[in-house]
Amino acid sequence: MRKIPAELCVKCKGNKHLCGLTTCPILERFRSTIDVVNKIYNKDLIQGSTPPSIVIGEKNYPNVKLLFNIPPEINGEEAKKFEDPKGWWGKASIYEIINYRSALISNILDAKINDPWKLYEKEISLSSVSEKPVASEAKISGSILPKLKFDGYLAPRGPTAQSEKIQITENPKITETLDKLIFDDIKAEKGIITLYENGYDVYKIINAISLGLLGIKKDRKLVPTRWAITAVDSAIGKKLLQKIATYNEINDILVFYQKYLGNYFHVILYPSKYNVIWIEIWHPLSLWTNELVISELKENFWGEYSFMDGGYMAARFSTLEYLDKIKRQSGIIIIREITSEYFAPLGNWHIRETVKNAMENKIGKFDNLKEAISFVNSRLQAKINLAELKSIKLLFTQKNIEDFFSNNQGQNRHSSI
Known part of the structure; x- marks a missing residue:
């Protein structure tokens, strides 16, 4: 968050706007988090449609955490707004984006990077590249941590809960191009370019790489989402540069x-x-x-x-x-x-x-x-x-x-x- 002097917050208490902001970001985060936690109070089963939204962490690699994000009690197309960069642009304010992300429960599963097929069989990885939100449920253990985490690479993350089990209760909608690539034995970079040239959404390509859906089958692994972003940017950038180097210079x-x-x-x-x-x-x-x-x-x-x-x-x-x-x-x-x-x-x-x-x-x-x-x-x-x-x-x-x-x-x- 922006480094507002603590003494200013103490004097303001969220209602004098001494920092110059129109709304107190601390109170906004608090309200959003309380709202979502109240929805699942005393519940051990979280139900809703993932937008889709899955993150693979890099801490303790190769034993990583998978975060499966669900907005409780939000189903169908309405769930899309909780992770929608292209839809957000020019319309959603910082406060609205924080509220969207605060309303997602990050359900945590332990995962091994060298076994992406386990997630594929459960359709968890397929849900991350679905063309529409996917109905899901997560059985949680322990308490929910009502914290909002920010990141320079990724969208903010809402309250977290350790999950015993995540179940996909609706068939993910996968394009024919991606479905074919999942079963093809080709290099990941070629898969990235094929999807890009077929007009596939770049954020879905990042998810496909992160969840180990592309590449030589015997070499496929889960890839931390941060690394997947860099891999996709680099692969597509390399391809575009090869083409651009052959073009004439602009005149103006x-x-x-x-x-x-x-x-x-x-x-x-x-x-x-x-x-x-x-x-x-x-x-x-x-x-x-x-x-x-x-x-x-x-x-x-x-x-x-x-x-x-x-x-x-x-x-x-x-x-x-x-x-x-x-x-x-x-x-x-x-x-x-x-x-x-x-x-x-x-x-x-x-x-x-x-x-x-x-x-x-x-x-x-x-x-x-x-x-x-x-x-x-x-x-x-x-x-x-x-x-x-x-x-x-x-x-x-x-x-x-x-x-x-x-x-x-x-x-x-x-x-x-």
Whole structure:
């Protein structure tokens, strides 16, 4: 959560709004959790439709925890809203998303990563990739822990309960393409690309990898969900980059923009071989910091980036999709500004979806890259100078990829004389 000084909360007690927020996030979480726990008070059987929503944890790997999420007493299509990144985007507020996630009971099962078939036989893994919510029930043991857990990669998680048994009481609806791949003996990466090229939802592909439904049969394993997100982003990104490298460069310098949940994105495309600069500007009292912080990441023509960042990979995914759609390659600058409005981590899905929507919202066309950068700079809420950032300075001083290829060709001609 956003680091609001504790002394401010003590003075406010949830009703003076001293932190500047319209609603107290502590009280919102408390109300949501109490509501869902009251639904199952003194019950040892939780019934409802999973949206679907399953998470594989990474703690104590290879002996991991499977979290099967059910909104108690919510059935059919109504359950979908509890895990629906594409449906949430542009409509659901942070508070609404927190309330949705607070209303899910995370039913915990112990699982071994090298036995995905056990979950398949019980249709638990199949429920994670169903095209519609699936009626389910979980027999729990012990008490429910009424805590809400947040994560930078994944959507928030509601109260948890250890489960003795999880039962799927309705047939999951699986597409023919995925059903065939489950029984095919092909590499997981090929399975990912096949699903993607057939228009399969990326979040379902992540679940398919995480639950061990793709890959060479003898090598299949459960994959922690965090790792599955990276694997899918990387596999699809690699495929898209191979195609983009064959396209001509764009002719114009374009600026795109979109905002959601206190995150403001500007994307600049300019004539160049593929390379990316990712800039994050964290405002004081935003999620992770009490002061202004700027982070920079670079990726070169060969798809090599300076460090792994989940937010960048999500934004990169949507930008690559756009370049493939217009059949062009370009240099890219993505600027993410995170304000104090973003007070709770909701996972990186909103980055992927906001950048995707940004690429449908062109707000400027320029003849000069410095002018485009200056234009974006004038729109930022932070009082900074983008032109003074190291990554931007290097953009105008270092030799570009054309120089590299030109020099290499010249050296090759010289060596052949």
